Amino acid sequence: MKNKVIIISVLAIILLGFTACKKTPEKIDATVKKELPTLSTNAISNITPTTATSGGDVTSDGNSTGTARGICWNTTENPSLENNLGYTFDGSGTGNFTTNITGLINNTTYYIAAYATNEIGTAYGSTKSFSTQELTLSEVTTTKPINITPTTATSGGDITSDGNSKVTARGICWNTTENPSLEDNIGYTFDGSGIGSFTSNITDLTDNTTYYVAAYATNERGTAYGGVKSFTTLEITLAVVTTITPSNIHSNSAISGGDILNDGNSAVTARGVCWNTTENPSLENNIAYTSDGSGTVGFISNITGLTENTTYYVAAYATNEKGTAYGQVKNFTTEICGQLIINYGGQEYHGVPIGTQCWMKENLNIGTRINGNQEMQSNSTIEKYCYDENEANCDTYGGLYQWDEMMQYSTQEGAQGICPDGWHIPTDNEWKEMEMELGMSQSEANNTDWRGTNEGEKLRSKSGWNSNGNGTNSSGFTAFPGGFRSIGGSFIDLVDYGFWWTSTEYSGSYAWSRGLCYYFDQVDRNDNYRVYGYSVRCLKD
Template sequence: MKLLFSPLFMRFAFIGLPLLVVVSCKKDDPAPPTAPAVTTAPLTNVTSSSATTGGTILTNGNAAITQNGIVLSQTNATPTLTDSVIAGTTASGSFTINLTGLDFNRTYYIRAFATNSVGTGYGDVVTLNTANDTTKVRFMYNGKEVVYGIIISPVTGKKWLDRNLGAEQVATSYDDYKAYGDLFQWGRPADGHQLINWTASDAGTAVNGTTEAVANSDIPGHSNFIIPPYVSPWVLDWRSDNNRNRWATIPQGPCPAGWHVPTRDEWLAEVATTMGGTATSGGMTDRNTAYSQLKLTIAGKRGVDGPGSVNFGQVGTYGHYWSSTDRLASGYTSARDFEVGIDGVQQFIDVKASAKCVRCLVN
């Protein structure tokens, strides 16, 4: 504020007249700039690998916005620009960001931000959990991420994966070779030995080679199919010490976390009593009912056929599925499997060097 005195008014003041004072007010200066004010949008469209979020810039703090978007972290509960940044596309108002390719079964801390010449303003933190939904399972298999569906058995109410491990798709028929999947030696992890290139409903070839060197560990460390010595007492196991519980060393076996290779009794519960099963009603009786009930297919098996030899058998005729249960007899063990065919669904035993389908069941 500035006081103005004219000479005339000063003269009047000296002779005793009242002094007239004129006051002039200048316009107020603008408020100094501050960091922007931002809110974080609620999470929507949440899946096990994606979500939608964003934010709203409430004020720019009297300075131009130079950057905005969201920050996120799996470890920092109050993420900042030093964490992962996904840029927005607006300098004012609301913006939306679609998050994709998120890690499965992880917790993410997320908040919106906007930056001007003064600093960065952040919205509230929202927490995202990328867990499985009720209809799909997302996991890593053979070095890549896969998403399988879930089948609820009409017989037991149990939840099964909707396809064999390694299958390209859910079966459209019991002889849909794109749904055959991989063939595992009993108790062996998904290390590449199981990979099959299916070319028709009755034909396929192995992706990797073979070896006659029996493994001395539950994890052989290579991708070759192991052909054990073809000598008495015909143990025919790919593993040297005949470990009977090898799929339990990693509880889920080759299945995703929280799932497992079914036991003998869990398979029997899905099979009709007329086929030796324990289903209280209904149950599988042949390859048609096995397909309609659990989308099982008839990929056959891969077995040892003599010294240094391995073959594919019954492809397009029978489906062979491992259980996680073995059988001790005469000092050595074999393993129990289930065979799905035109004439029935039955429990059998086979040597552990054989390779068969794996279908996973939730714990």
């Protein structure tokens, strides 16, 4: 029984303890108050004539889900969603947002306010104001014209301000009257868009004329012009040309030319010399003229086809857009080939005219004799062979020369070789020209071996040929039978044959030559070894 009482007492105590520890719950108010959102209007930036940037910061949604936010604006104070010229919708919720204001009018004051809407209503941030930029004409200056020619010039402009509106066109315009514009001009350029400097080319102008030029720049507001600049195009005049005094005067040719001192502000398109046997030659009054290219540098002209012992008048000319100008007239008299006396290397030579050519009447006898068994060398000494190693034969028939020595180791046709100044080794074609002058046809002249009829007889001297095979020498050429030096150094055919080199190669080891014989009245044309020693005649340049 006692134990029972104890157990019941313990349970009672435990129960009491639980009851004492239990806290009575507080009463919670389930009703939350909903309010308008709280927000501020952002500062305004990026202001242009028609746009700006602003926004807002919603710091509290007023315990109600936000449904819209943005900004609204007007030209009167206190803009709202009920009183505005425009507004934006920039989502919902709290936080910062940015928006673009568009469709504005330049140079106008606007009022803006951020808004935020929830189920309670719409709240507004503080009203802020700004003025859009004024839209003005661009600011442009005109570049002073440079590079002025009779028909062109260079100008341009520099746009330092776009007037708060994109420059959509720029360039220059010009006229012969003051104040040129896009509405009053005789020409204009389009040189792109945007600000900065630009260069313009003015074309199709008239020489010796005053023009007025102005740069322009077009934006939304209109077209602005830089200050007007004036310039005068260069006058086109005749070129200024001088005539070079004729030189290298021969029986049938001379050299002149000209020096163009001024192109008259127009390109020289033709130049040369013209000549006549009467004074004041021109392109309309001449025997002949040369065309020596274009431009203003000096030029040299070859006057050809002249008659010996004749006085000619020559003048340089230069043609440009304005016309043809002439240098002062120079006169000269051609030589008489048949009266020429040439002193060369201690020997006296004479000229003989054949057609329009002037030949030497004698074979060359120039240089230091070497033995026939020696080969001629490229050195500073002209070397020669004398038939049978006898200097007297050189005095009578002239020296004998290998082709390379005669050419002085050039292969250029018509080279001077061992001839005196103003003379050259005749080419194969120049020999043909002489032969045709004596009666040979072109086809005959082009053949090889013995060609023609009696042209050889006309060339042979009246004495000295074997078996009375002398010629008539009607040409005056006076060809003597000097024979030749053969390979190995032997000498052959004195008084029977005469052989002469041309300056025309046939191949690497051969060159064209001419031959005469006491029993043929024709002329031999053949290619022969260049190591042979043949006679040489010179032809006037």
